[in-house]
Amino acid sequence: MNFTLIFKNNKEVKSLANDNTSIKDILHDMDLSSETVVAKKNGEIVVEDEKIQDGDEIQLIQIIYGG
Amino acid sequence: MEVCTKCANPKIIIKRKQSGQALCKNCFIENIQKKAIKTIKKENLIDKGDKILVALSGGKDSVATLDILNTFKERNIIDLCAVTVDEGIANYREDGIAIARKHTKRLGIEHKVVSFKDSFDTDLDEIMKVPNHRISCSYCGVFRRWIINRAARDFEADKIATGHNLDDEVQAILMNYLEGNIDNLKVIGAKTQSKSPLFRSKIKPLREIPEKEIGLYTIAKDLEIHLAGCPYAQKSFRGEISEIIKNLSKNHPTIMYSTLRGFDKIKIGLKKEYSNDFQFDSCIKCGEPSSNEICRVCTFLDELGKKVAIE
Numbered sequence: 001m002n003f004t005l006i007f008k009n010n011k012e013v014k015s016l017a018n019d020n021t022s023i024k025d026i027l028h029d030m031d032l033s034s035e036t037v038v039a040k041k042n043g044e045i046v047v048e049d050e051k052i053q054d055g056d057e058i059q060l061i062q063i064i065y066g067g
Numbered sequence: 068m069e070v071c072t073k074c075a076n077p078k079i080i081i082k083r084k085q086s087g088q089a090l091c092k093n094c095f096i097e098n099i100q101k102k103a104i105k106t107i108k109k110e111n112l113i114d115k116g117d118k119i120l121v122a123l124s125g126g127k128d129s130v131a132t133l134d135i136l137n138t139f140k141e142r143n144i145i146d147l148c149a150v151t152v153d154e155g156i157a158n159y160r161e162d163g164i165a166i167a168r169k170h171t172k173r174l175g176i177e178h179k180v181v182s183f184k185d186s187f188d189t190d191l192d193e194i195m196k197v198p199n200h201r202i203s204c205s206y207c208g209v210f211r212r213w214i215i216n217r218a219a220r221d222f223e224a225d226k227i228a229t230g231h232n233l234d235d236e237v238q239a240i241l242m243n244y245l246e247g248n249i250d251n252l253k254v255i256g257a258k259t260q261s262k263s264p265l266f267r268s269k270i271k272p273l274r275e276i277p278e279k280e281i282g283l284y285t286i287a288k289d290l291e292i293h294l295a296g297c298p299y300a301q302k303s304f305r306g307e308i309s310e311i312i313k314n315l316s317k318n319h320p321t322i323m324y325s326t327l328r329g330f331d332k333i334k335i336g337l338k339k340e341y342s343n344d345f346q347f348d349s350c351i352k353c354g355e356p357s358s359n360e361i362c363r364v365c366t367f368l369d370e371l372g373k374k375v376a377i378e
Contacts (some may be wrong), residue, residue: 035279035313035316036279038282038283038286044078044082045080045092045283045286047079047080047081047082047089053230061281061294062282063278063282063286063294064278065295065296
């Protein structure tokens, strides 16, 4: 089971650990805060609890930068 | 499955921890526009016939400000114009300028780009190579305000609208409170007015909307925005305060709202208790309003061996 992850001009295919993986888990793995990122699943904005399925395209858009 | 609190659409794009509300795309967009309009009405930010200059960087906050104020322009309540400041940061600012141009062209809004280079005969990339320079944000803040205020006069604008959001306001309140800076605290608010006729009043229509929600609004509306961090951004006191507030907000999701609301009440007393008859004078070098003989822009330029390069 795989999904495509798009983040900062990079697009890569990643494997899905299990059926229950959510956007929140991905953000946690990438050390990103949901407060700074908007997530899209297959082109539509979703909340961080959204589950990821086989073949999904997940785009993470960082909207807040530190400084 | 959670559905939109307002219309029961199952495709929700936000779950607000502060209120428990879940919203779909259309209801969220409408909600943000209503919130900004509520601030505009409550704080009397706009008068019919105003010409308002939007300080437009091309980032999410200024693009959202332009988008929301444009609804007033469409109804012939106000006129709009925009200025973008080019600080001279290679491989960074160009994208923001291009995006700002696209939006103003699309909406038919007068727009000009003013550079540090044309105004001060130097730019941020050059300044950052000067030994013992100050931190980048000091130059940027001071130089940008000078350019934007002059642009407002050139456009004959009545007011300047900035994209300050709830996070920005709460950071400013805490920073200045912790530093004991009463003079700065007194001027934090939805509308700042100066005693100098050379300063245009500034309005902040988005000050009650969290930064994250403004970003979400621009993406939900498919508004093109400049998505990049400034290459000169560095650890600052504001950054430290921002971290503290973000951490506190995790378990106390209403804390930014309560800080702002409490402060707005305290401010009435602050202004009364700490009023002064201070009058602005003009900088002897550039003629812009200044509380000192030489303004901050000219002080910084002196240190760099430069001076204001435009009349």
